Amino acid sequence: xVMKVMKEKTRKAVTFYSLVGPWFLVFLALSLLPLCxxxxxxxxxxxxxxxxxxxxxxLHNYQLVFTDTEAMYAxxxxxxxxxxxxxxxxxxxxxxxxxxxxxxxxxxFFRTSFYLPSIMPAITTIxxxxxxxxxxxxGFLNMVLGWFGLPEVNWLGYDFCTASLILxxxxxxxxxLLIFMAGLKGIPAALYEAASIDGAGSxxxxxxxxxxxxxxxxxxxxxxxxxxxxxxxxxxxxLNGTQLLSHPLKPNYLYAVHAFQQIFGSQRFAYGMALLWVxxxxxxxxxxxxxxTSKYWVYSESD
Amino acid sequence: MRTxxxxxxxxHYALLAFCTLIFLMPLYLAIVNALNxxxxxxxxxxxxxxxxxFYYATTLIDFWKYTGNSVILAAITVGLSTFSSGMAGYAxxxxxxxxxxxxxxxxxxxxxIPGIVTQIPTYILFYQMKLIDTFWPWVFWGIGxxxxxxxxxxxxxxxxxxxxxxxARIDGCSFFRIYxxxxxxxxxxxxxxxxxxxxxxSWNDVTGPFMFLTEKKYPLATAMSMIGYLASGSTxxxxxVSLAAGILLAIPIIVTFFIGQRNIxxxxxxxxxxx
Numbered sequence: 001x002v003m004k005v006m007k008e009k010t011r012k013a014v015t016f017y018s019l020v021g022p023w024f025l026v027f028l029a030l031s032l033l034p035l036c037x038x039x040x041x042x043x044x045x046x047x048x049x050x051x052x053x054x055x056x057x058x059l060h061n062y063q064l065v066f067t068d069t070e071a072m073y074a075x076x077x078x079x080x081x082x083x084x085x086x087x088x089x090x091x092x093x094x095x096x097x098x099x100x101x102x103x104x105x106x107x108x109f110f111r112t113s114f115y116l117p118s119i120m121p122a123i124t125t126i127x128x129x130x131x132x133x134x135x136x137x138x139g140f141l142n143m144v145l146g147w148f149g150l151p152e153v154n155w156l157g158y159d160f161c162t163a164s165l166i167l168x169x170x171x172x173x174x175x176x177l178l179i180f181m182a183g184l185k186g187i188p189a190a191l192y193e194a195a196s197i198d199g200a201g202s203x204x205x206x207x208x209x210x211x212x213x214x215x216x217x218x219x220x221x222x223x224x225x226x227x228x229x230x231x232x233x234x235x236x237x238x239l240n241g242t243q244l245l246s247h248p249l250k251p252n253y254l255y256a257v258h259a260f261q262q263i264f265g266s267q268r269f270a271y272g273m274a275l276l277w278v279x280x281x282x283x284x285x286x287x288x289x290x291x292x293t294s295k296y297w298v299y300s301e302s303d
Numbered sequence: 304m305r306t307x308x309x310x311x312x313x314x315h316y317a318l319l320a321f322c323t324l325i326f327l328m329p330l331y332l333a334i335v336n337a338l339n340x341x342x343x344x345x346x347x348x349x350x351x352x353x354x355x356x357f358y359y360a361t362t363l364i365d366f367w368k369y370t371g372n373s374v375i376l377a378a379i380t381v382g383l384s385t386f387s388s389g390m391a392g393y394a395x396x397x398x399x400x401x402x403x404x405x406x407x408x409x410x411x412x413x414x415x416i417p418g419i420v421t422q423i424p425t426y427i428l429f430y431q432m433k434l435i436d437t438f439w440p441w442v443f444w445g446i447g448x449x450x451x452x453x454x455x456x457x458x459x460x461x462x463x464x465x466x467x468x469x470x471a472r473i474d475g476c477s478f479f480r481i482y483x484x485x486x487x488x489x490x491x492x493x494x495x496x497x498x499x500x501x502x503x504x505s506w507n508d509v510t511g512p513f514m515f516l517t518e519k520k521y522p523l524a525t526a527m528s529m530i531g532y533l534a535s536g537s538t539x540x541x542x543x544v545s546l547a548a549g550i551l552l553a554i555p556i557i558v559t560f561f562i563g564q565r566n567i568x569x570x571x572x573x574x575x576x577x578x
Contacts, residue, residue, distance in 0.1 A: 012398050015478040019394035020406060022387045026447025031413060031421050038424035051431060099319050112564070113323045117330070119556055121507045123527045124549035128333045131345070131542045138344035140332055171329065178571045231417050234509055234528070242540070243529045244513055256419060263423060264514070273424065280420045287415060 042273035049267075061274035071258055071275060077162070078255040082229035085166045090221045092173035094214070097180030111177065118175035126238045129168045130156070156240055162251045165236055169229075176221045183217035184210070215298045223290050230283050233257040255279060337546040342539070353543065360548035363541075364530050366523070373506060373522035376441055380505040383445025384452065385498045389490075391448055392456025393482050397468070413450040426514045436517045452497045455570060459493040460486065496570030499563040503556050523552055 042061050044054040065071050096114050100107060117125070133140045134155035142152040155164045187210065195205050233256035236248040245265045248257055259279065263272035335349045337356055361367065395407050429435055467489075468481050476484070487494065512525040521529070532545040560567065 012478075013400035016394045016398040016400035016403055019390040019398070019478070019482075020403075022446045023391040023410075023448050023453060024406065026443055027409065027413065030425055030443060030447060031416065034421045034424035034428060035416070037428060038420065041424065041427070046427075096322060099315070099322065104319070110319055110323060111568075113326050116557070116560070117326055119503055119507075119560060120330075121524055121549070121552050121556060122509060123524050124333070124553045125329075127545055127549040128329045131540075131546065132332045132336055133329060135345055138346075140328070140345060140347065143347065171326070174326065178568055182571075227415065227417060231419050233419075238528060242531050244510070259419070260510075269423075269427065276417075276420045276423065280417060283417055284415075 038273045039277060041270050042277050044270050046270040046273075047267050048269055057270070061271045062278070064271055065274050065278050070253070071255070073250075074253050074255040074258040077251060077253060078230060078232075081162060081166065081232070081254060082226055085169045086222060086225035086229050088166065089170055089173040090176065090218060090225060092170055093176035093180050093221065094218065096174065096177050097184055098210075100177075100181060101184045111181075114174035114177050116174070118172040118177075120172075122234060123238075125168060125171065126235065129164070129171075130239060134164055156249075158249055158251060161239065161249045165239060165252055168235065168239070169232075176225075179217055179221070180214070183214050187213045212299045216300070219290065219294055219298045223287055226286055226290070227283055230279060230286075231256050233260045237261075333546050333550055337543055337550055339543050341534075341541050341543055343543070345542075356543050356547040357551065359541075359544045360532070360551055363532050363534075363544060364526065364548075366548070366551075368519075369521055369523040369526040372512075372516075372520055373524065375438060376508075376512065376522050377502050377505040379438060379441045380445050381498050381501045383442065384448050384501050385494060387446055388448030388452040388497060389456050389487070389494065390482070391453045393460055393486060395453065395457045396460035397465075398478065410450045410453050414454070422511065422514065429515065435515060436520060438520070440515050449501070452501065455497060456490075456493055459490060459570070463489065492566040493570055495563050495566045499559045499567060502559055506555055527552060 041054075043056055043058065045057050046054055100110055100114075104110065136142070136152070136154055136156070139155065141155060145152060153160055155161070191209050191213075192205055195209060200208065232254060234244065236252035236254050236257055237244055237246055237260075239252065240246070240248050245261060247253070247261070255275070256279065259272050259275040262268045262275065332345065332347070335347075336345055338349065338353050339346055339351050340353055341356075391410075395403065395410070425440070426435070429440055434440060463486065467485060471481050471485055506522075507524055508522070509524045509528050512520070512522050513529070516525075518526075518529070527545075527548060531540045532548060533539065534541060
């Protein structure tokens with residue numbers, strides 16, 4: 001009997017590892033190894049052709065990151081972009097989900113309309129916004145401004161290009177819609193009824209019931225949104241440029257743009273890896289900050 | 304938002320209609336302007352039906368070659384990744400082994416690693432191994448699956464009653480047989496969701512192929528980011544044709560979304576995840 005149990009256990013373990021094996025091996029070889037390899041390279045003078053005689057340069061590349069005015073400015077612009085676009089997109093997602101909560105006629109149509117833009121190919125989105133909405137030659141947004149008697153704006157110029165970038169990201173806000181809808185559906189109707197009987201108005205019900213109970217989803221959206229916002233580089237490059245090595249206008253010269261173009265434009269691999277590791281640590285710190293403060297504002301069943 | 308009065312209801316639907324208008328406007332504008340004549344400024348209402356712009360979209364650049372590359376990359380990725388993520392997801396849902404919980408924590412943690420931080424050193428490694436400008440990297444990534452979808456599969460498999468498999472186990476079926484013959488056939492919704500989302504991710508990827516491939520092997524999305532639609536001898540992009548190309552690029556995404564819509568909505572709702 002004991003033998004049989006043992007055998008069953010071993011068999012399970014062997015099966016487990018053969019099923020998980022492919023993922024785990026590729027994780028080791030193509031995630032963990034590159035992560036460490038990149039970290040190592042950030043302490044060398046690697047510039048693309050000297051793999052055979054690398055020289056260790058200590059913290060030189062990291063010093064460069066923090067003294068390079070371009071990198072520091074890019075980091076500041078990335079914070080501006082992330083801090084505006086992530087809460088904005090999350091708020092729009094939540095708002096759309098609230099509009100669709102309850103018995104709505106044509107639910108499927110509305111949901112599809114909001115969700116579809118979020119899965120559009122980035123290139124298609126950029127083409128549409130750049131050539132039609134932001135065009136200074138009869139673009140749609142200027143047309144709308146005109147209807148209200150407002151002056152035209154140079155959407156792709158120095159002053160407005162970051163706003164344009166954020167607006168373009170907000171068009172994809174429907175991506176978080178489905179999760180928010182599921183979260184809202186999960187709130188027991190009895191809670192609302194009880195609150196109504198106690199005389200709570202709709203605003204009170206929203207802020208005292210809906211918002212607290214939906215905070216886990218808001219939390220998840222914020223963390224994932226921040227992680228991806230810090231890495232954005234293709235959209236700002238292509239919003240003004242014509243190919244991936246074009247330089248964006250200065251306000252849209254985000255941190256990941258800098259890293260990407262230093263590596264693929266100037267072959268500064270070691271410096272680029274130092275840039276990316278700094279980004280990695282910042283993302284980790286941000287995620288941890290959101291995570292550790294979450295117990296103060298994220299609702300959990302156990303409280 | 305619960306609205307009971309007739310006026311409230313009216314405001315509610317008006318708001319919905321307004322949001323729909325905003326979200327669909329860019330797509331509408333794309334179609335109307337893709338059909339306009341070359342070099343004309345943006346228009347709000349349809350003026351022409353120049354369907355030939357769609358033909359030019361496929362001839363002014365090497366459109367079909369790039370589309371072929373997109374199809375190859377997507378086939379490799381979808382075929383391998385859908386399958387191997389499922390295997391790993393099943394193992395995490397059903398099999399306890401020493402270290403399985405630690406490995407699952409790793410799966411969750413990898414979702415937090417910024418892709419760009421591993422992708423560029425991977426490029427350097429592949430460059431050293433002379434695997435640049437081949438499709439091999441996609442084969443490896445495919446075999447590895449994706450942490451997001453491993454998690455999605457796991458959540459789905461956890462919702463299947465264990466009794467189903469126990470009967471088969473008593474009959475002496477191996478775990479592979481159970482996975483293949485019992486689990487997969489009743490898991491079509493999650494398989495379809497993962498396959499479609501993987502396809503969309505692969506089809507839309509611009510920067511991965513830019514790093515790992517050269518122009519001959521670019522998929523359509525990367526090619527369109529690097530090569531503008533220009534008339535010969537001109538440097539000005541033909542807006543109408545590039546919009547037509549953008550629409551063509553989006554068609555497989557829209558079509559696969561509508562095919563799998565019901566499954567995707569359910570899949571994302573039950574796992575609470577969006578990759």
